Amino acid sequence: MKGRYGRFGGQYVSEMLMPALQELEEAYEKIVPDPGFKKEYQRLLKDYAGRPTPMYHAERLSQEVGCRVYLKREDLVCGGSHKLNNTLGQALLAKRMGKRRVITETAAGQHGLATIMAAKVCGLDAEIFMGVKDIKRQASNVKKMKLLGAQITPVEIGSGVLKDAVSDTLREWASCSQDTLYLMGSTVGPHPFPALVGEFQSVIGREARSQFQEREGGLPDAVIAAGSGGSNALGAFRAFLDEDDVRLYFVEGGGETLGAGNSAAAFQLGSPGVIHGAVMQVLQDMNGQIMPSRTRSAGLNYPARGPEISHLCEIGRVKACYAFDGEVFEAVETMCRTEGLVPALETAHAVAYVLNHRVEFSGDEAIIINYSGRGDKDMEAIMRHVYGS
Amino acid sequence: MDLEETLLGLRRRREGALMPHVYYGDPDAHFSHRLIETLAGSGADLIEFGIPFSDPTADGPTFQAACERALRNGTTPSSCITGMKELSKDLGVPFIVTTYYNIPYVAGVGAFLREIKAAGAQGIIVPNLPIEEAGPLLEEGERQGIHVILLVAPTTTEERLRKIAEMASGFIYVMNFEGVTGARDSLRDSTLRLVRRVRRHTGIPVLAGFGISRREQAEALVSAGADGVIAGSVFTKIYEARLDDPTEALPEVAEMVRELKLGCVKKQRPSPSV
Numbered sequence: 001m002k003g004r005y006g007r008f009g010g011q012y013v014s015e016m017l018m019p020a021l022q023e024l025e026e027a028y029e030k031i032v033p034d035p036g037f038k039k040e041y042q043r044l045l046k047d048y049a050g051r052p053t054p055m056y057h058a059e060r061l062s063q064e065v066g067c068r069v070y071l072k073r074e075d076l077v078c079g080g081s082h083k084l085n086n087t088l089g090q091a092l093l094a095k096r097m098g099k100r101r102v103i104t105e106t107a108a109g110q111h112g113l114a115t116i117m118a119a120k121v122c123g124l125d126a127e128i129f130m131g132v133k134d135i136k137r138q139a140s141n142v143k144k145m146k147l148l149g150a151q152i153t154p155v156e157i158g159s160g161v162l163k164d165a166v167s168d169t170l171r172e173w174a175s176c177s178q179d180t181l182y183l184m185g186s187t188v189g190p191h192p193f194p195a196l197v198g199e200f201q202s203v204i205g206r207e208a209r210s211q212f213q214e215r216e217g218g219l220p221d222a223v224i225a226a227g228s229g230g231s232n233a234l235g236a237f238r239a240f241l242d243e244d245d246v247r248l249y250f251v252e253g254g255g256e257t258l259g260a261g262n263s264a265a266a267f268q269l270g271s272p273g274v275i276h277g278a279v280m281q282v283l284q285d286m287n288g289q290i291m292p293s294r295t296r297s298a299g300l301n302y303p304a305r306g307p308e309i310s311h312l313c314e315i316g317r318v319k320a321c322y323a324f325d326g327e328v329f330e331a332v333e334t335m336c337r338t339e340g341l342v343p344a345l346e347t348a349h350a351v352a353y354v355l356n357h358r359v360e361f362s363g364d365e366a367i368i369i370n371y372s373g374r375g376d377k378d379m380e381a382i383m384r385h386v387y388g389s
Numbered sequence: 390m391d392l393e394e395t396l397l398g399l400r401r402r403r404e405g406a407l408m409p410h411v412y413y414g415d416p417d418a419h420f421s422h423r424l425i426e427t428l429a430g431s432g433a434d435l436i437e438f439g440i441p442f443s444d445p446t447a448d449g450p451t452f453q454a455a456c457e458r459a460l461r462n463g464t465t466p467s468s469c470i471t472g473m474k475e476l477s478k479d480l481g482v483p484f485i486v487t488t489y490y491n492i493p494y495v496a497g498v499g500a501f502l503r504e505i506k507a508a509g510a511q512g513i514i515v516p517n518l519p520i521e522e523a524g525p526l527l528e529e530g531e532r533q534g535i536h537v538i539l540l541v542a543p544t545t546t547e548e549r550l551r552k553i554a555e556m557a558s559g560f561i562y563v564m565n566f567e568g569v570t571g572a573r574d575s576l577r578d579s580t581l582r583l584v585r586r587v588r589r590h591t592g593i594p595v596l597a598g599f600g601i602s603r604r605e606q607a608e609a610l611v612s613a614g615a616d617g618v619i620a621g622s623v624f625t626k627i628y629e630a631r632l633d634d635p636t637e638a639l640p641e642v643a644e645m646v647r648e649l650k651l652g653c654v655k656k657q658r659p660s661p662s663v
Contacts, residue, residue: 010521010522011519011522012517012518012519013446013519014446014516014540015539015540015541015542015545015549015553016447016542016544016564018519018521018544018545018549020544157450157453157454158443158444158457163444167453170446171446171447171449177544178544271495273491273494274490274491274494275444276446284495286495287465287466287492287496288442288466288494288495288496289443289460290443290444290491291443
């Protein structure tokens, strides 16, 4: 079956969207492997996005953790997060498919920002759906997106967060798929999106693997990444999936407590369900109604985990972990204190997990944290936490 | 009344069917009973009985809001099924259940179909289940004697249309517009063309929906060869304006049913050549 990862994945969309998905599948198979496409994509990754990103041996953080910690510096990708790796690929694909416009949704605003940047580079229009709550929480990214010419459409349905924005973007796509591509931001949704996004993000792990090899020789003992849909995590993990000795950790948003309505930890509290076009691990009640997720990190505030990461966690190849909001803010402070870096709240989840589970990483080990983004967008929340008010 | 007999009887009389679509439990179960009784009593030939889902991505804002209201007051799939059992016993019209795939997926597809069948449903529509993923539902539907109603869209290719026509049972649901459900004013020519396209592939009844809010639209669809029309948001729009006492809106709902039904019978349908 197409687009299946164990029992996860598939194409659960309206008949209305099937021709659009099939068109995208064909484009994915024909255009993405094309040498001309590859060359142009590589050029943009290098000259526009700033790849390869460095891998930094964070010595002072390593002392706190008690083993050698390397940060894969995706915060240095232009725009401040890994998101541009994917949007450049898909915008280029949209252009080659003859589309004139892309639509998408965003929560933390990082994907929205990366989308309008990539759209500009490729000469496309962009409309970005964003929950009303997220618009408020991520004001600085909203300003940047508007400045770059994105049309921001507020989403008021449901709880006004990412889940609702995805629903509205799917609706919009059903009515305009002929000239518009849904530029999916994470490894979620119907096939071929999870495969496509995973492929564009896998540059992270390929670089990290060879950088680690150069620095340390051999393979890292563990790779740790935070996520919800799973794009930065899969991007980092894919290069190591076949290496059984490399432990992989996926850290989701624990929220305040592991209780219904207080968390985004779908691997702890959810079950397989059909939402937004695929079977995914999702927060839901016993009747199959999707439950809202909750975490201070807008980018992790999505109730579903993408099909591939759902499968990898189910079969035990990846360990499903979580970090609570309180631990995350402590991790931000630790990063500031030790390395002079302000991480995005999403990224801080991965750091928090390592700091709070030092026993899992012994002294002679070397690990890679996928340092997925910088915290400029979260300054207000971080300042409130540090200084109160 | 049996679904196939109902549709064949209408076809013999050269009359279009009207299938109103509502979400049960909006704003509460009591009103839903009155509403569905009104629909059936005013000329509806079938009832599309919606079981609310939290994220109805193939529906527009009107039905999204209806689902949210229903879920907020505690509507569950089993309260819907209980309600449908009472209604289908009392009213003589066939009931077709509409819900999103996660509801049967979580309940177990076989168990879910057994339950709705026992409550009087004769068919099921799952708007987020294209034929590529419909295998388990089609298999269970056949085993349990529930028609799985398949959908086609203006974007559906000839090749897909042929496959869908082969697997179809009960009737085929033609989606008028590219997009989602919601009352609209005009009906594009592409819809009328689509009805004719489907006709060329199959003799199975064809019902057309999405955006139906006026008598002339029903008329145009039926005279283009549709066996009937499906109208949904238009009824919800009438009562959502009076949510404090939605029963006040029932006379207007009844009037709308009569209007649309008039559109289904006014112009003579083309003679049933298939």
